[in-house]
Amino acid sequence: MYIAQTIRQRFDRVGGHEVVPWRPPGRDGVMTGRAFFGATEVGGIRAILKVANPVRVEHVVDLRREIDILAGRRTIGIVRAIDDGEVTLPLIGGGQVGCPFIVLQRLDTDLESALRCGKLQDWSAVRATLLSVADALNSLHVEGIIHGDLKPDNILMSELGDVVLADFGSSRQLGDDELEPRFPPHFTEFQPVDTFYTTAVDVYGFGVLIHTLCFDQPFVQWRFGAAPAARIRDQLASVASQAIESLRDNLIKPDPADRPNMEEVMGCLAAI
Structure with a gap:
């Protein structure tokens, strides 16, 4: 839960997007182990802010792969990527780590x-x-x-x-x-x-x-x-x-x- 708490406490915005704690449908919290999810809005479109968990390298790799595949894609039936980038997070023992984020359309x-x-x-x-x-x-x-x-x-x-x-x-x-x-x-x-x-x-x-x-x-x-x-x-x-x-x-x-x-x-x- 550290990354979720860090994002909520240290950042009002990630990549220019406001972070609002959000509970995905059917989930027990905003942190899944792979990523932190927050609600945001871009140009009137409801969206999800997804930030990779930097503690696990494979989770960062997975999100970078998702960004590469979805960036600029407008295929019907495929979730729309609205924005992406990287955010710097402080580590518990000192120092910082960069982890990618992506903003996706949010459905009901x-x-x-x-x-x-x-x-x-x-x-x-x-x-x-x-x-x-x-x-x-x-x-x-x-x-x-x-x-x-x-x-x-x-x-x-x-x-x-x-x-x-x-x-x-x-x-x-x-x-x-x-x-x-x-x-x-x-x-x-x-x-x-x-x-x-x-x-x-x-x-x-x-x-x-x-x-x-x-x-x-x-x-x-x-x-x-x-x-x-x-x-x-x-x-x-x-x-x-x-x-x-x-x-x-x-x-x-x-x-x-x-x-x-x-x-x-x-x-x-x-x-x-």
């Missing part, structure tokens, strides 16, 4: 919080959300970018139905093999064999997302309770249920070469 909630609050009440809303995410991923893949960390709390939503992808700290350029991809542990029976970053990493993540939203499995019960997935599953006709289950299974195949691309996924979703 995220998908995880929406699930917890029961805001996705039917299959049509779920399908619209999935299609928006698939379209955004496809746009990234066309540009040679892999998101790398697709999960409900990295999908932002507005009250008007806008859906955008956020948190690009794990993103990579297509073919980047500097690190082996990280995968969620939810599917021990479907462990992927990806050894470097390809678009198939996001395809697998999208399969996990479908599983989270549409099927009453232990992962869903642990994170959100059984109700959201059970309610949505019960609204699917038997044919549609089989179709979405088949799509999920194709997306999480262990061998990345066997998974479809996001354009094919969008076609499958539109037909269900």
Whole structure:
């Protein structure tokens, strides 16, 4: 919590942006371990100020990567970066350290919080959300970018139905093999064999997302309770249920070469 306290106590502004303590939807505080989040406003646009935790070098590297990918980008369905820079923070033992910051557009909630609050009440809303995410991923893949960390709390939503992808700290350029991809542990029976970053990493993540939203499995019960997935599953006709289950299974195949691309996924979703 030191960095959060330091920013609040020592700085009224970071990079010209006012710092206002802010609790992200569904979070327990303003410090996540990776970054400090504060609310700000830029030109009438609600925004989040995100400052890397300088104690962990990998967190600084992740935020610099996010800045590089989002700077100047205006892709539909991708969180908008409004500003970025670097701030100097004092260390407990003396001296100073520089850490990057980025200012991002702020939406009303995220998908995880929406699930917890029961805001996705039917299959049509779920399908619209999935299609928006698939379209955004496809746009990234066309540009040679892999998101790398697709999960409900990295999908932002507005009250008007806008859906955008956020948190690009794990993103990579297509073919980047500097690190082996990280995968969620939810599917021990479907462990992927990806050894470097390809678009198939996001395809697998999208399969996990479908599983989270549409099927009453232990992962869903642990994170959100059984109700959201059970309610949505019960609204699917038997044919549609089989179709979405088949799509999920194709997306999480262990061998990345066997998974479809996001354009094919969008076609499958539109037909269900």
